[in-house]
Amino acid sequence: MLELDNVTKTYRGGRRAVDGLTLRLGTGLLGLLGPNGAGKSTLMRIAATVTRPTSGTVRYRGVDAVAHPDPLRRVLGYLPQEFGAYPNLSAREFLSYLAAIRGMPARTARARIEELLELVNLADAGRRPLGGYSGGMLRRVGIAQALLADPRVLIVDEPTVGLDPEERIRFRSLLGDLAADRTVVLSTHIVSDVESVAADLAVVVRGRLVHRGSPETLRQRAAGRVWQVTAAPQEAAALQRRFPVSRVVHTGDGVRMRLVADGPPHRDARPCAPDLEDAYLALVRDAAARPGEGERR
Amino acid sequence: MRAIAGTALANWRQRVRQPSFLVVLLASAALAHLAVPEPDSLWVMVNLGEYRPEYNSAYVGTAAALSGALWLSLAGFYVVGGIGEQGRAAAVAELVAASPLRGWAHHAGRFAGNLAVLATMAAALAAAAAAVQWARGEAVAVDPVALLLPFLVLTLPVLAVAAAAAVLADAVPRLRGGVGNLLWLPVWLTLVLAGQDRVLGAGPVAESLRAQLVEQGLAQDAAEFSVGLMQLDAPPQVFPWTGFALSGDYLAQRLSVVVCALLVALLPALWFRRSAAGRSGGAASGTPREEARPWRPTVYRRLAAAPGTGPGAFPRTVAARFRLLARTMPRWWWAVAAAVNTAALAVPAEAVPTVLLAAWIWPVLLWSALGTRHPGDETADELLAAAPARRRRVAAEWAAGVLLAALTGLGPLVRMAATGDWPGAAAWAGGALFVTALALLLGTVSGTRRLFQAGYVALWYLVFNGVSGVDFLGAVRDGGRLTGPSPAAVALAAAVLFAVAAAVAEYRHLRR
Numbered sequence: 001m002l003e004l005d006n007v008t009k010t011y012r013g014g015r016r017a018v019d020g021l022t023l024r025l026g027t028g029l030l031g032l033l034g035p036n037g038a039g040k041s042t043l044m045r046i047a048a049t050v051t052r053p054t055s056g057t058v059r060y061r062g063v064d065a066v067a068h069p070d071p072l073r074r075v076l077g078y079l080p081q082e083f084g085a086y087p088n089l090s091a092r093e094f095l096s097y098l099a100a101i102r103g104m105p106a107r108t109a110r111a112r113i114e115e116l117l118e119l120v121n122l123a124d125a126g127r128r129p130l131g132g133y134s135g136g137m138l139r140r141v142g143i144a145q146a147l148l149a150d151p152r153v154l155i156v157d158e159p160t161v162g163l164d165p166e167e168r169i170r171f172r173s174l175l176g177d178l179a180a181d182r183t184v185v186l187s188t189h190i191v192s193d194v195e196s197v198a199a200d201l202a203v204v205v206r207g208r209l210v211h212r213g214s215p216e217t218l219r220q221r222a223a224g225r226v227w228q229v230t231a232a233p234q235e236a237a238a239l240q241r242r243f244p245v246s247r248v249v250h251t252g253d254g255v256r257m258r259l260v261a262d263g264p265p266h267r268d269a270r271p272c273a274p275d276l277e278d279a280y281l282a283l284v285r286d287a288a289a290r291p292g293e294g295e296r297r
Numbered sequence: 298m299r300a301i302a303g304t305a306l307a308n309w310r311q312r313v314r315q316p317s318f319l320v321v322l323l324a325s326a327a328l329a330h331l332a333v334p335e336p337d338s339l340w341v342m343v344n345l346g347e348y349r350p351e352y353n354s355a356y357v358g359t360a361a362a363l364s365g366a367l368w369l370s371l372a373g374f375y376v377v378g379g380i381g382e383q384g385r386a387a388a389v390a391e392l393v394a395a396s397p398l399r400g401w402a403h404h405a406g407r408f409a410g411n412l413a414v415l416a417t418m419a420a421a422l423a424a425a426a427a428a429v430q431w432a433r434g435e436a437v438a439v440d441p442v443a444l445l446l447p448f449l450v451l452t453l454p455v456l457a458v459a460a461a462a463a464v465l466a467d468a469v470p471r472l473r474g475g476v477g478n479l480l481w482l483p484v485w486l487t488l489v490l491a492g493q494d495r496v497l498g499a500g501p502v503a504e505s506l507r508a509q510l511v512e513q514g515l516a517q518d519a520a521e522f523s524v525g526l527m528q529l530d531a532p533p534q535v536f537p538w539t540g541f542a543l544s545g546d547y548l549a550q551r552l553s554v555v556v557c558a559l560l561v562a563l564l565p566a567l568w569f570r571r572s573a574a575g576r577s578g579g580a581a582s583g584t585p586r587e588e589a590r591p592w593r594p595t596v597y598r599r600l601a602a603a604p605g606t607g608p609g610a611f612p613r614t615v616a617a618r619f620r621l622l623a624r625t626m627p628r629w630w631w632a633v634a635a636a637v638n639t640a641a642l643a644v645p646a647e648a649v650p651t652v653l654l655a656a657w658i659w660p661v662l663l664w665s666a667l668g669t670r671h672p673g674d675e676t677a678d679e680l681l682a683a684a685p686a687r688r689r690r691v692a693a694e695w696a697a698g699v700l701l702a703a704l705t706g707l708g709p710l711v712r713m714a715a716t717g718d719w720p721g722a723a724a725w726a727g728g729a730l731f732v733t734a735l736a737l738l739l740g741t742v743s744g745t746r747r748l749f750q751a752g753y754v755a756l757w758y759l760v761f762n763g764v765s766g767v768d769f770l771g772a773v774r775d776g777g778r779l780t781g782p783s784p785a786a787v788a789l790a791a792a793v794l795f796a797v798a799a800a801v802a803e804y805r806h807l808r809r
Binding site (some may be wrong): 045046050051070073074076078080082083084085086087088089093094097098099100101102103105110129145261 | 299300302303304306307310311312314315389391392393394395396397398402403406
């Protein structure tokens with residue numbers, strides 16, 4: 001449905017934010033993971049036709065979305081990472097404005113806005129100026145606007161920033177439901193955001209795709225490399241300098257750590273089954289150590 | 298059409314709901330009192346020499362409409378400017394860029410929104426004009442058609458030009474923000490001076506007034522006519538006037554002004570594609586983020602204690618604020634400032650005040666940042682507001698502005714000191730304090746840079762034209778002697794402005 005082929009984005013000064021990345025997206029939810037600054041947001045902007053790639057192609061249903069972005073824009077819902085709004089407008093007015101520029105008929109827009117405000121639990125606050133909204137409320141307006149036109153392609157960039165745990169769960173579940181019959185891309189650096197909803201993962205490091213596959217295949221890549229160690233504080237600090245650490249807990253017996261290493265990092269190290277966070281950490285570490293390698297799919 | 302209307306409505310709502318717009322409306326209404334002054338007033342906005350028409354609806358409407366066309370177009374540009382900047386700051390532009398909205402529709406919507414805001418100001422002026430007509434009591438019966446028609450044919454086309462100019466300034470990256478604001482004054486002057494007939498549309502009004510003066514045997518054919526703010530020697534005599542005729546050609550000409558304005562507003566559609574946060578174009582632009590090294594849980598080791606404040610905190614705060622101000626300008630900007638200062642050392646002594654005038658228009662964009670908050674600076678502002686140095690920060694901001702004034706006006710000061718022009722040096726000091734205090738106050742009150750940019754440029758222009766009453770920097774001389782207010786009075790005014798700015802900042806903090 002949406003195909004990004006060998007896409008590169010080079011910024012002024014020669015820095016590559018996205019480097020020859022190929023991604024094919026169909027129906028379902030893709031969790032796009034990567035460290036901060038890995039190029040996820042640039043990739044999302046390219047996919048959302050907000051910015052153009054320096055080279056490479058973006059196609060939606062076979063149509064070049066760089067030269068002819070309108071077919072994609074008409075079916076696109078997009079929540080940028082830095083979402084804001086005109087502070088003197090109410091949520092209803094702001095959504096009404098965005099519905100108008102999307103060409104939605106007024107009556108349809110009104111009904112849809114009410115529906116969406118209910119969905120994101122803002123029906124009571126819908127007439128208040130957005131300037132008085134909390135960060136989480138504003139994010140929910142962002143989610144509502146992304147769903148305005150019942151999009152066939154939904155791209156959400158760090159959507160759960162500012163949401164409380166209950167809202168995060170609700171939103172993740174909503175994304176999972178939506179992905180049943182449309183393309184959803186969820187970009188985040190928070191592993192738990194994608195763990196429960198994404199059957200398909202892509203990991204981007206330094207602008208390159210370093211993994212594409214199911215969470216299980218990512219976990220398998222770290223099999224036999226995750227260890228648990230309890231050590232004295234000085235020893236723990238030394239271990240932490242040498243190995244990526246996914247968890248640290250201070251206990252009465254010392255510092256209990258969970259870390260990634262190719263072999264036992266300590267005499268008392270015990271192997272553990274990797275979870276997604278361990279596997280992601282191992283992958284990012286490997287990719288950073290071998291920057292030339294990437295995966296293309 | 299719905300997309301254009303939706304954009305216009307959102308822009309209009311965003312503007313008119315700002316608390317500062319109430320002040321704008323009050324100022325617009327107050328303009329009616331100047332346009333239709335007290336019968337014995339010596340100040341007029343429509344000048345017909347020794348005469349003026351009776352204050353009936355036709356004349357009150359015409360005078361208020363002409364005054365509105367002139368002054369609301371000047372001020373209105375600053376009122377409606379920067380909506381795109383707000384949109385970019387709030388990342389709304391990114392949502393617009395990802396929508397199927399066409400570039401021309403986006404700009405047409407912006408233009409319509411700007412015009413709606415300016416028309417709201419004109420409506421306030423028209424309503425006030427009706428009240429003023431009634432209050433003056435020369436012709437109590439208000440004829441709505443005679444009163445409002447001049448606004449339609451005289452004011453709205455000129456406001457359309459200002460609305461279009463604001464759209465253009467917002468769409469051209471180099472004109473965004475301060476530069477466009479600075480350029481608007483000379484552009485507006487050119488339009489209203491050179492285009493009194495074509496842009497302002499005052500030709501038929503002048504012809505009608507002159508014709509009726511001649512008909513009534515009160516004046517010769519070439520009676521003077523001008524629009525602005527002028528002082529008369531004596532209160533004008535009243536004569537009856539029934540209004541000016543609207544010919545088809547005239548209406549077509551007024552319509553053509555609106556169409557031209559619309560075309561100007563649509564110009565950016567030629568290069569506008571996806572202007573979200575300036576990321577347009579195939580060649581990649583913008584600043585990428587550095588990839589962060591993964592944050593890892595660490596074993597906490599105690600950090601070294603760091604003292605909060607100590608001696609020298611104020612100079613350090615001033616230096617920090619100055620660096621924040623100064624680093625926003627490129628090297629060439631500083632090179633020009635240095636060149637102007639060097640010129641002060643080379644020109645004849647009597648030209649030094651003029652060089653100072655030139656030197657102190659140059660930092661206007663930097664001064665205008667005093668007291669304001671950048672869209673992305675809220676967090677920093679919150680952090681600074683919570684710090685023990687919060688009150689000192691306002692003073693440090695002023696001091697940083699004064700330091701900038703001192704640096705950019707150093708050449709003239711050195712020259713004045715070298716030639717023993719101590720009154721000039723005192724005026725220099727008063728001016729440095731005044732201009733920065735004014736910037737701090739306007740920035741603090743409005744929260745935006747535009748108010749100072751517009752107000753200071755107007756003030757500077759008056760000084761440039763030799764209006765000694767507002768000469769805050771000692772540039773208007775008579776045989777080398779200062780003719781403006783004394784430097785001590787200017788410094789006192791600066792102190793008052795600073796005190797008000799500090800009080801406003803403190804009040805805002807307490808209300809958080």
